[in-house]
Amino acid sequence: MARTRTVPTTLPLCGDGSRQDASSYDFFEWIPICFAFMIVWKIMLFFSRLKKVLEDVAKTVKFLRANPKVSLGWGVRFRLPQYVSCEETVSIGEESRLYCWDSYGGVPLPKAPELSIGRGTRATRNLTIQCAGSVRIGCDVLIASDVFITDYNHGLDPASVSYLSNPLQVESVEVCDGAWIGNNVVILPGVRIGRKAVVGAGSVVSRSIPDYCIAVGNPARVVKRFDSISSRWVAAIASGVQ
Numbered sequence: 551m552a553r554t555r556t557v558p559t560t561l562p563l564c565g566d567g568s569r570q571d572a573s574s575y576d577f578f579e580w581i582p583i584c585f586a587f588m589i590v591w592k593i594m595l596f597f598s599r600l601k602k603v604l605e606d607v608a609k610t611v612k613f614l615r616a617n618p619k620v621s622l623g624w625g626v627r628f629r630l631p632q633y634v635s636c637e638e639t640v641s642i643g644e645e646s647r648l649y650c651w652d653s654y655g656g657v658p659l660p661k662a663p664e665l666s667i668g669r670g671t672r673a674t675r676n677l678t679i680q681c682a683g684s685v686r687i688g689c690d691v692l693i694a695s696d697v698f699i700t701d702y703n704h705g706l707d708p709a710s711v712s713y714l715s716n717p718l719q720v721e722s723v724e725v726c727d728g729a730w731i732g733n734n735v736v737i738l739p740g741v742r743i744g745r746k747a748v749v750g751a752g753s754v755v756s757r758s759i760p761d762y763c764i765a766v767g768n769p770a771r772v773v774k775r776f777d778s779i780s781s782r783w784v785a786a787i788a789s790g791v792q
Contacts, residue, residue: 623675633681636667637689643675651682651702654718659683668727673697683720688727694751699723699737726761746776 606627613631614620620636623644628634633650642648650663665681668689675695679685682702687693701723705716721740725731729743732751737743742758749755750766759765762776764783774783 630663633663634665634667636671637669639670640667641672642667643673643677643695645675646673646677647679649678649680651680651718654682655715659718659720667691682718684722684724686723687725688729688745690728691725692730694731694733694735696734697731697737698735699725701739703739 609628609631610622610626613628613634614622616632617634617636617640619638619640621639621641623642623646625645626642627647627649629647629649630652631648631650633652634648636642648665650665652659652662659682661683663681663683663685665679665685667687668691670690671687671693672691673693676697677693678698680700680702685699685701702718702720704713705719706713707716710716719739723737723739724742725737726743726745726747728746730748731737731743732749732753734752735749736754737749738754738756740758741755743749743755744759744761744763746762747759748764749759749770750764752768753766753770754768755765756769759770759772760775762778763772763786764774765772772786775786776782777784
């Protein structure tokens with residue numbers, strides 16, 4: 551005859567001889583399990599962050615090997631750094647992002663991206679450049695804080711499931727020699743900012759700006775032009791520049 555195991559129907563006694571409450575007994579049983587789970591989660595989170603840091607360091611090292619004379623601030627990050635080239639004495643401020651894309655949605659783009667920065671260019675901090683085609687920044691360009699530059703946009707077909715699923719529309723961007731880009735400026739695809747041009751803080755540049763002009767606003771409009779004869783900045787309307 552098989553033995554049957556007897557399961558106790560009473561709870562353990564407390565120190566004073568009373569029975570231990572069942573709910574509190576179950577609660578204290580779960581404490582070490584929850585504590586162990588928390589430790590495992592913390593360890594997994596640590597190694598996940600460590601992996602990300604090591605990946606960023608590897609990308610930075612790869613970039614600096616190809617561009618040894620560039621000065622980088624703390625926290626500068628890259629995506630596909632093999633497509634980024636900088637001439638000597640370029641300085642890129644802290645927390646900047648230089649991101650390149652050679653495919654979208656798993657589909658290779660028609661041509662490899664090219665992000666180039668000329669010698670003597672200075673970016674203060676938090677510069678973000680997203681390049682899927684061509685972004686060319688000339689020599690001795692001054693870029694203030696929190697500037698965003700992109701050469702692509704998502705398609706605008708509303709019949710698609712999401713605008714995110716639209717193919718990218720890529721148009722090259724060029725910032726010519728000696729230009730000055732103010733704080734919080736946004737430069738959109740297909741724009742050329744001319745030689746020695748100045749873009750005022752907070753402007754959104756959606757169309758090209760001629761050489762030796764000052765543009766401000768959203769969208770950015772030319773308000774002044776440098777007159778080489780008088781060596782003065784003159785109003786754009788008076789000079790015939792719109």
